[in-house]
Each structure stands twice: as structure tokens, then as C-alpha cells.
Amino acid sequence: MTSETKKTVLSIKDLKVDFETATGTINAVQGVDIHVQAGETVAIVGESGSGKSQTMMAAMGLLASNGHTRGEVIYEGRNILGLPAGKLNKIRGAKITMIFQEPMTSLDPLYTIGRQLAEPMVVHGGLSWKAAKAKALDLLKLVNIPEPERKINAYPYEMSGGQRQRVMIAMSLANDPDVLIADEPTTALDVTTQAQILDLLADLQKRLGMAVIFITHDLGIVRRIADRVYVMKTGEVVESGETGQIFNQPAHAYTRMLLDAEPTGHKLPVPDSTPVLLEAQKVSVEFELDSGFLKPSHVLRAVDNISFSLRKGQTLGIVGESGSGKSTLGRAVLNLLPAGGRVVFHGQQITGKSRAEMRALRKDMQLIFQDPFGSLSPRMTVGQIISEGLMVHEPALNGRQRDERACQALEEVSLDPAMRNRYPHEFSGGQRQRIAIARTMVLKPELVVLDEPTSALDRTIQKQVVELLRDLQKAHGLTYLFISHDLAVVRALSDTVMVMQRGKVVEAGTVDAIFEAPKSDYTKELIGAALLPQQQMMETA
Amino acid sequence: MLRYVLGRLLGAIPTLFLIVTISFFLIRIAPGGPFDLERPLEAKVMENLNKIYHLNEPLWNQYLLYLQSVARLDFGPSFYFRDFTINELFAESLPISIQLGLSALCLALIVGGILGVSAALRQNKPADYSIMAAATLGVTIPNFVVAPILTLLLGVWLGWLPVGGWNGGAFVNRVLPVVTLALPQIAVVARLTRGSMIEALRSNHVRTARAYGLTSYMIVVVHALRGAILPVVSYLGPAAAALLTGSVVIETIFGIPGIGRYFVQGALNRDYTLVMGTVVVVACFVILFNLLVDLLYALLDPRVRYD
Numbered sequence: 066m067t068s069e070t071k072k073t074v075l076s077i078k079d080l081k082v083d084f085e086t087a088t089g090t091i092n093a094v095q096g097v098d099i100h101v102q103a104g105e106t107v108a109i110v111g112e113s114g115s116g117k118s119q120t121m122m123a124a125m126g127l128l129a130s131n132g133h134t135r136g137e138v139i140y141e142g143r144n145i146l147g148l149p150a151g152k153l154n155k156i157r158g159a160k161i162t163m164i165f166q167e168p169m170t171s172l173d174p175l176y177t178i179g180r181q182l183a184e185p186m187v188v189h190g191g192l193s194w195k196a197a198k199a200k201a202l203d204l205l206k207l208v209n210i211p212e213p214e215r216k217i218n219a220y221p222y223e224m225s226g227g228q229r230q231r232v233m234i235a236m237s238l239a240n241d242p243d244v245l246i247a248d249e250p251t252t253a254l255d256v257t258t259q260a261q262i263l264d265l266l267a268d269l270q271k272r273l274g275m276a277v278i279f280i281t282h283d284l285g286i287v288r289r290i291a292d293r294v295y296v297m298k299t300g301e302v303v304e305s306g307e308t309g310q311i312f313n314q315p316a317h318a319y320t321r322m323l324l325d326a327e328p329t330g331h332k333l334p335v336p337d338s339t340p341v342l343l344e345a346q347k348v349s350v351e352f353e354l355d356s357g358f359l360k361p362s363h364v365l366r367a368v369d370n371i372s373f374s375l376r377k378g379q380t381l382g383i384v385g386e387s388g389s390g391k392s393t394l395g396r397a398v399l400n401l402l403p404a405g406g407r408v409v410f411h412g413q414q415i416t417g418k419s420r421a422e423m424r425a426l427r428k429d430m431q432l433i434f435q436d437p438f439g440s441l442s443p444r445m446t447v448g449q450i451i452s453e454g455l456m457v458h459e460p461a462l463n464g465r466q467r468d469e470r471a472c473q474a475l476e477e478v479s480l481d482p483a484m485r486n487r488y489p490h491e492f493s494g495g496q497r498q499r500i501a502i503a504r505t506m507v508l509k510p511e512l513v514v515l516d517e518p519t520s521a522l523d524r525t526i527q528k529q530v531v532e533l534l535r536d537l538q539k540a541h542g543l544t545y546l547f548i549s550h551d552l553a554v555v556r557a558l559s560d561t562v563m564v565m566q567r568g569k570v571v572e573a574g575t576v577d578a579i580f581e582a583p584k585s586d587y588t589k590e591l592i593g594a595a596l597l598p599q600q601q602m603m604e605t606a
Numbered sequence: 607m608l609r610y611v612l613g614r615l616l617g618a619i620p621t622l623f624l625i626v627t628i629s630f631f632l633i634r635i636a637p638g639g640p641f642d643l644e645r646p647l648e649a650k651v652m653e654n655l656n657k658i659y660h661l662n663e664p665l666w667n668q669y670l671l672y673l674q675s676v677a678r679l680d681f682g683p684s685f686y687f688r689d690f691t692i693n694e695l696f697a698e699s700l701p702i703s704i705q706l707g708l709s710a711l712c713l714a715l716i717v718g719g720i721l722g723v724s725a726a727l728r729q730n731k732p733a734d735y736s737i738m739a740a741a742t743l744g745v746t747i748p749n750f751v752v753a754p755i756l757t758l759l760l761g762v763w764l765g766w767l768p769v770g771g772w773n774g775g776a777f778v779n780r781v782l783p784v785v786t787l788a789l790p791q792i793a794v795v796a797r798l799t800r801g802s803m804i805e806a807l808r809s810n811h812v813r814t815a816r817a818y819g820l821t822s823y824m825i826v827v828v829h830a831l832r833g834a835i836l837p838v839v840s841y842l843g844p845a846a847a848a849l850l851t852g853s854v855v856i857e858t859i860f861g862i863p864g865i866g867r868y869f870v871q872g873a874l875n876r877d878y879t880l881v882m883g884t885v886v887v888v889a890c891f892v893i894l895f896n897l898l899v900d901l902l903y904a905l906l907d908p909r910v911r912y913d
Contacts (some may be wrong), residue, residue: 125817130729150822158819165817170810173829185818220908236818552697 074276075124075161075244080136080146082116082123082300083358093119099278101244106270106277108291108308110284110323112523113494116300117280118166121246125163126153159189162237165528166249168230172221175320178205178232179217182239186273191239204235208265227258231265238269246271248280255386255550260319260594284323285595288312296320326524328531328557331576332538333468335378335560342544343398343512344374348406350390350397367393368404369568371445373561377511378538380545382559384552384591390568391548395514398546399430412514428458431510435517437497441489448485451475451504458508474503477540478533495526495551499533506537514546531557552595558579564588608611611897618893622886626676629885630669640685640876659685671860672882681883685873690881696865700887702772703864704858707849709784714845719838721792722799723831729804737796753786753859770861783860787853791845798838804908806834832906839903846895851888 082094091579094116101107107523109117122128124138124146138146145156157163165171172181182204183197191199198217205213208231230250237245247266251259267290270277281287287294287308294311296304296319304317315321350368367390375381385391397404400415400423408416415426434440441450451474452467462470474481478499491495498518505513515534519527531554537543549555555562556576563573564587572585636650639653641647656662660671675682683694760782761769773779805831806812815829854866865884872880904910 127813127817154819154821156819157817165810165814167810171814173811173815173833174909175832176829184815184820184824188818188820188824217691222909233814508707 071102071104073100074103075278076137076139077120077124078137078139078182080109080120080123080134080138082119082128083133084129085131085133093132093300094123095098097297097300097302098297099302099305101276101278103243103276104270104274105292106267106279106290107293107295108279108281108287109295109297110281110287112282112323112525113295114299115297117297118248119164120297121248121278121280122160125157125161125246126150127163132553155189158185159240160242161244161246162240162242163246164230164233164237164250165564168226168233168250168253171233172229176506177218177220178224182217182232182236185236200239201235202242204239205232206230206274207238208235209270210235215514225258226254227262230254230258230262234262234265234269236271238275242271242275244276244277244278246280247478249282250279251286252281252283256552256594257288257386257590261418264345264349266290284312284327284524296323322525326528328528328554330535330557332380332535332558332560335376339376339378341374342379342411343546344407344409345398346372346407346495348372348394348397348404348408350393350402350404362445366568368397370406371563371565371570372406373573374547375544377544378542378557379503379561380538380547382555382562383546383548383565384555384562385551385565386591388567391565392516393568394530394565395432395516395546395548399432399514401432424457428454428508429510430512430514431508432514432516433498433501433505433518435520437494437501437521441497442502443489446486446488447475447492447500450489450500451507454504454508470507471503477506478503493526495530496520498522498526498530502530502533502537506541510543512544512546514548516548517550520549520551527554534558552592564591611901614897614900618890618897619776621893622889625889626673626882626886627669629882630672631665633876633881634665636876638876640875640878655691658794659683676882676886681886682879684877684880686871686877686880692879695868695880696883696887699863699865699868702775702862703850703853703857703866705775706780706783706787706853706862706864707846708790709780710788710849711842711846713784713788714795715842717788718792718795719799719835721796723803723826723834725796725800726803726834727806727826734800738800740814741793741796744789747789749786749790750855752789753782753856756782756786757859770859772862772864783856783862786860787849787856791849794841794845795838799834800836802837803830806830809833836903836907839899839906842902843892843896843899847888847892850891 075473077097077099080097081092084091097116097120099107099109099120109120111117119128119132121133123134126146128146130326134146136146140156144420145153172178179198179201182201183192186192186197186200187194188516190197202213202217206301207219208408210216210228210231212594213565215222216228221232224232233250250266251262255260266277279286279291291308294305294308294312296317298319304311304315304320311320312324315324335537347365347370349370352365352367353363369390370396373381383391383394391399393402396402398408400408400418404416406416410426410430413424413426418426422476422569445453448468448471451471453469455467468485471485475482475485480496480499480503481493484492489500492500498521502518518534519530522530534545535558538545547555547558561573561575562579564571564585566580566587572579572583572588579588580592583592634730639661640659641652646652647655654664660668663671672682681696683691684695687695715862721737721741725734728734757769760767767781768779769782771779807826812825812830815825820829851866851869853864854869856862857864857866865887868880868884871877872884
């Protein structure tokens with residue numbers, strides 16, 4: 066592509082964004098220069114808090130009321146930054162459009178898809194509601210929504226996340242825009258859905274020729290779709306250039322760190338003579354849906370006849386998309402849900418045990434959750450959170466001993482024990498996940514079920530957590546049941562992998578067997594969609 | 607939809623039955639009877655009265671008799687207003703109370719809603735603070751204080767409005783009682799609307815509406831307010847009940863012949879049928895309003911449709 070012939074459609078010059086907060090001014094964006102040419106895809110990459118979203122929000126006049134901007138945003142030779150809403154509204158939604166990270170909440174739950182698609186066309190294109198509805202139907206077809214005639218009258222809650230994101234894309238295209246800003250549009254979606262959405266965007270761009278600014282933290286996506294890349298860190302662009310150049314010769318240390326943040330390495334297998342710690346035989350979980358009065362109940366088999374066995378020190382990775390039943394399986398194994406089948410832990414059957422009977426075993430079988438923000442009580446100090454379990458499981462300890470154990474646990478997860486008197490909100494997502502891990506480790510468990518422990522974290526933090534989990538496993542001979550949709554992390558941590566779809570096991574085997582020679586189509590599709598670093602290297606080579 | 611409404615109405619019958627039963631026996635537990643006057647009646651007269659009103663029969667028999675007549679929508683004769691049946695009393699007073707309550711409810715919704723939205727749009731600015739301060743006043747000052755002050759000001763000193771009486775529902779006679787009755791509700795509605803509106807304005811779909819350059823009317827009214835009004839709609843049920851029953855004070859102060867005064871008179875005079883009648887009528891209204899609120903909610907929010 067010869068860039069000299071292309072016209073620059075949008076350029077951001079020396080943009081600064083400040084937020085006035087109770088604790089002082091935060092300089093979220095500190096003098097950023099970004100431009101995009103017609104038909105080009107530009108990626109803005111950075112970790113959370115790097116200011117990449119706020120840069121584009123500022124350009125669109127969508128900052129929170131405490132945000133202030135300086136600098137210029139030039140569109141068609143005119144500075145649109147700080148224009149009054151009336152004038153800005155001639156451009157945003159018509160010539161510059163945006164799709165957001167949260168497909169589940171970005172559409173109004175109270176109006177039909179058709180009505181929401183029609184609104185910008187009525188406002189900007191001057192179409193009648195009827196004409197706009199007709200065009201909305203064409204747009205739904207353009208973004209490949211199944212049954213568009215029916216879906217146009219559907220409400221957002223009746224659609225999946227991927228479909229809602231398609232609707233958002235349709236909305237962004239309604240008025241034939243020059244620039245499409247996509248703010249992490251696939252982060253909340255499953256890998257296969259993400260691949261479909263990326264393909265759709267690339268295809269539409271080819272056909273319609275608009276410029277795309279793609280904000281993401283995922284380098285796999287950048288490598289796949291972007292022509293040029295801007296790398297942002299703490300409100301500044303630290304490096305920019307052609308995609309190939311950034312990936313092959315990163316100049317800035319931060320870029321190199323991002324590139325190295327893909328989880329790597331393999332887990333060493335345990336000897337075959339190691340005793341089996343956990344065995345699951347034909348585990349099933351059923352949920353009753355819609356069981357109303359005088360209504361036949363409908364049964365959903367969330368987990369369908371799943372068996373596996375896990376030796377001490379092994380890690381079983383359970384992979385699948387949302388709704389595949391992988392989390393439900395994890396809870397069923399811990400006897401947190403009523404389940405059919407048999408689970409044997411340490412030669413002792415635990416299915417059917419009452420809560421009181423389970424209590425003695427709970428110490429040895431622990432669970433770590435995905436959400437590092439919601440799973441720690443905001444009203445307890447970190448020390449209290451970590452030592453709480455000891456009060457139940459080791460009541461003989463006194464307060465001082467519990468405190469000592471909490472300090473040891475914090476050291477083990479590489480946090481300063483002096484932090485134990487602080488509250489969870491004072492910590493970052495990665496630190497909170499470390500606290501959650503410390504809370505588990507303080508009990509010295511044997512089996513830990515990890516339910517997407519790294520999904521809410523940035524790649525660089527993710528890598529640290531993965532390494533921490535690996536070290537802890539080695540030091541204490543822990544056995545992990547690792548639930549994740551992130552194939553790169555699963556590959557780095559697991560001995561064996563089980564691929565789940567709709568409650569059933571699609572394929573199971575060793576890490577190498579699954580990743581190098583997948584047998585089922587679904588596994589192949591998952592791996593193909595996952596944008597794994599090594600596999601992309603091979604493609605480009 | 608129709609099935610849902612029918613189901614809810616049928617479901618109300620056991621509820622009403624329970625209410626009737628409990629309140630029937632509760633009022634009988636209270637000491638004294640309808641004919642216990644300061645100067646006791648002659649024993650023969652008393653006996654005759656008790657016989658006429660079936661008060662000499664066993665309690666369970668009286669209960670069955672009452673259930674029978676209620677099933678025929680006949681609330682029986684009043685013990686205190688000797689010449690009237692309860693039905694006759696209500697036929698006159700109930701429409702007045704309903705008009706009073708509904709007017710107050712509409713006023714509270716409109717004024718409270720507008721105040722709440724304006725406050726939300728100017729969050730943490732002087733206008734917001736003054737509206738919320740006024741709302742706090744509205745809730746805290748009881749209406750038996752507001753009513754005399756307004757009467758004194760607008761009725762006595764300025765002479766713009768009549769100080770009392772219903773006068774067949776003439777507009778000028780309505781203003782003071784409706785405003786007084788509505789004031790605390792305006793405050794509550796304003797608070798509720800402000801809170802949910804602030805949340806709605808911050809929501810992702812409103813951000814989408816702004817990003818797509820929609821007009822401020824579409825952003826505020828079409829996209830933010832429709833969702834924000836839902837908590838207010840939920841509040842309408844209890845509010846309607848409060849307005850109907852809370853009109854006792856207002857009706858007494860402004861001398862309005864509504865149903866409110868019968869609560870007090872009925873209870874003080876042990877007028878069993880009158881008390882029972884008011885309980886049943888109010889219960890019916892609460893049930894009906896809750897049904898209406900649920901239907902309105904479903905109309906506004908497609909996620910809770912009853913098909």
C-alpha cells in the first residue's frame with residue numbers, strides 16, 4: 066500500500082486530557098499525535114490505564130464531565146475538539162462512528178434493534194422512519210445477522226454478545242462513515258466470535274473503504290488486522306510505525322515487554338507412578354429452566370457425563386467458550402452444586418456429602434475466581450481476608466499465629482506483608498488476584514480449581530500470575546483444575562487439556578496432542594481463532 | 607396478556623379473603639361494641655339492637671353471615687350512621703377520595719419527575735442542591751403543618767382560594783388539598799427520578815446515543831428517562847395506597863367528605879361494618895394498583911412481558 070497517495074482523514078495533534086478528581090488532577094493523555102488515512106487500519110495498543118480509550122473518547126466529545134481537553138482533532142481541515150454538541154453532532158454518528166467494548170450494554174435494552182439502527186439515519190440522513198427501517202434491514206444483512214427480518218424487531222436481550230456487536234457495527238456503518246473507531250470491540254467475546262467479528266470488520270472495510278482506528282490490548286489482533294500501530298503507555302505514544310516493523314524490530318522497551326508478555330513455556334509432566342488425587346466419573350449437572358406453575362419444566366444439561374482423573378501435581382486445563390459448562394463442571398467437582406455421577410478425592414467419595422461433612426475437606430480443595438474486583442470483600446482488610454479461612458479450618462491458631470500465616474502467604478505471592486492492613490480497593494487487578502491466591506494458599510490446599518483466574522488481567526500481568534501459579538505448584542505439589550477460554554494460558558500451564566462444548570467433552574488429550582494435532586473440527590476452529598503467537602509466526606514465515 | 611391479568615385478579619381473591627378474615631376478628635378483639643355509649647342503653651333496647659344486627663349470635667356465625675353479604679358486594683348497614691348502609695356512604699365519599707388521590711398522584715409524578723430530571727442533568731450544581739434540599743423539606747414537614755400554613759397564606763390572607771369544603775369538586779376547592787397531599791410524594795418522586803436518571807445518563811447505551819450524535823431530547827427522554835422511570839413506576843403502587851389512606855388528615859383539615867374520615871370514626875365508634883368496608887375497599891385499591899403498576903412496567907420494559 067502506498068501511503069503517499071492516501072488522504073489523511075482524521076488527525077489528532079498534541080491532545081491532552083485531564084481529569085479533575087477529589088484527589089487532584091489526573092493527566093490521562095499527555096500530548097498524543099495520531100493520524101489515520103482513508104482505507105487504513107490503525108491500531109492503538111496499550112494496557113489498561115494507558116489512555117488509549119480516553120484519547121478517542123476525547124476526540125468524540127464523550128469524556129466524563131470532569132474531563133478537560135487541549136490540543137486539536139482535525140477532521141476535514143477543521144478542529145472538532147471542543148465544538149458545541151450541536152455542531153459536533155453533525156459529525157459524530159454520521160462521518161465518525163464508534164463501536165464499544167461492551168456489546169451487552171451498549172444498546173438500549175428497551176427498544177428494538179430496528180428502531181435503534183434507524184435513529185442515526187433519521188437524525189443525520191433525514192430519512193423517514195419507514196425508509197430508515199428498510200435500510201436497517203439491509204444493514205443487518207450486510208453484517209450477516211441470521212434471520213434479519215425477525216431480528217429487526219428483536220430486543221437486545223434476545224441476542225447473543227456477538228450478534229449485538231454485529232448490530233453495533235451495522236449502526237456504525239449506517240451513514241457511510243469516513244472513520245470507524247472500534248474500542249476493544251472483541252474483548253468481551255469468545256475467541257471464535259472474535260474471529261468472526263474481525264473478519265467481518267476487515268471485509269466491510271475492504272468493500273466500503275472507511276478508515277478504522279482499532280483500540281486493543283491484544284497484540285494478536287493487531288498483527289492480524291492493522292496496517293500501522295501506535296503503542297501507548299501512561300498517556301503517551303511511546304512508539305509508532307508499520308505493523309511489521311513494530312513486531313519485528315520493536316524500538317521501545319515497553320513495546321518489547323508487551324511482545325514478550327505472551328505466556329510461554331511448558332509444564333513438566335509428573336511421573337506415572339504418582340497417586341491419583343481426584344477422579345471424576347460420569348459427572349452430570351442439570352438445571353431446570355422455566356419451571357413455572359402448570360408449565361412443563363425444561364431441563365438443561367450443563368455438564369453431560371464427564372469423566373477424568375488427575376494425579377497429584379498435575380494440571381488439567383478445561384477449555385471452552387462461554388456456556389460450554391466448564392465453570393459448572395469446576396463447581397460440581399468441588400461439590401458446590403448437586404451433581405450426578407461420582408467424584409473421588411483422596412480415595413474418598415465426596416458426591417452426596419452434606420455441607421457439614423464437606424467442611425473438613427474444603428481446606429484441601431480450594432477455588433479461585435475470575436473477578437479479582439468482586440471476589441474480595443471491600444470491607445475487610447487484606448490480612449483479614451487472607452486469614453479468615455484459618456479461623457474455620459485451623460481454630461487452634463491464635464490471632465498472632467494467623468497473622469504470621471497471612472504474612473507468609475503474602476510473601477509467597479510476592480506482595481509486601483506490610484500491605485495486609487490495607488483494603489482491596491487500594492490494589493490493582495493483578496495485585497487483587499495475588500491476594501485471592503494468597504487467601505487460598507494460606508490453607509495449604511492440595512487441589513485448586515482456578516476459574517478463569519487471568520481473564521480480567523492485562524497480558525503482562527497475566528504472564529506474572531501464570532508464572533506465580535507455576536512456581537506455587539512446583540513448591541507445594543499442587544494439583545490444578547484450570548478453567549479458561551484463553552488457549553495461550555492453558556497451553557503454558559497444563560499437562561492435559563479437555564475441550565468442552567455444550568456440556569460435553571469434544572476432545573481430550575495431552576497439551577501437545579491437542580495443540581499440535583487437534584482432531585475435532587471444533588478444537589481446530591478454537592485454535593485457529595485464538596491468534597496464538599507461535600502459530601502466527603508459522604503463518605507469516 | 608389477558609390470561610395474566612385474569613390470573614392476577616383471581617389470585618387476589620384469596621388475598622382479600624385473608625384480609626377480611628383477619629380484620630374481622632381483629633376488630634372484634636377490641637373491647638366494647640357499637641352500642642356502648644357513655645350513658646348505657648336500657649337492657650331491652652340493647653337486646654333488640656343486638657338481635658337486629660345479629661350481634662347476639664356466635665362469632666363464627668356472624669363471620670359467615672358477613673362473608674355471605676360481602677360476596678354479594680353488600681357491606682351491610684352502618685352501626686353508627688344509623689340511616690345509611692356502608693354502600694351508600696361509600697357511593698358518596700369514595701369518588702371524592704379517588705379524585706383527590708389521583709390528582710395528587712398525577713401532580714407528584716409530573717412535578718417530581720421534572721424536578722428529578724432537572725436535578726440529574728445538573729448533578730452537583732446549585733440547581734441540583736436546591737432541588738434536593740427542597741425535596742428533603744417536602745418529606746420532613748408533615749402535611750398537618752403544611753396545610754394550615756397554605757390555608758392561612760393563600761386562603762385567609764390573600765383570599766385567592768377557599769379555605770375548605772369540596773363544593774362538588776370545583777377546581778379552586780381542589781388546589782390546596784391536592785397540593786398539600788402531593789408535596790411529600792413530589793419529594794419522593796424527585797429523589798427517585800434523580801437517582802435513577804443519574805445512573806441512566808452514565809450507562810453505556812446512553813453513551814452510544816451520544817456517540818451517534820442524537821439530539822438531546824432523544825438522549826434524555828427517549829433513551830435515559832424511559833429506563834430511569836422504572837423505579838418510579840414500582841413506587842406508584844405503595845404511593846397510591848399511601849395517598850388514599852393518607853388523606854385522613856387532609857380531608858379533616860379541609861373539611862372534605864371523603865372516605866378518610868371513616869377510618870377514624872369507624873374505629874372509634876366500633877362501627878364494625880364501616881371499618882370492614884374501608885379495609886376491603888383500600889385492599890382492593892392496593893391490589894388493583896399493584897396490578898396496574900406491573901402492567902405499566904411490562905409496557906415500558908420489554909424484558910418483563912407476560913406472555
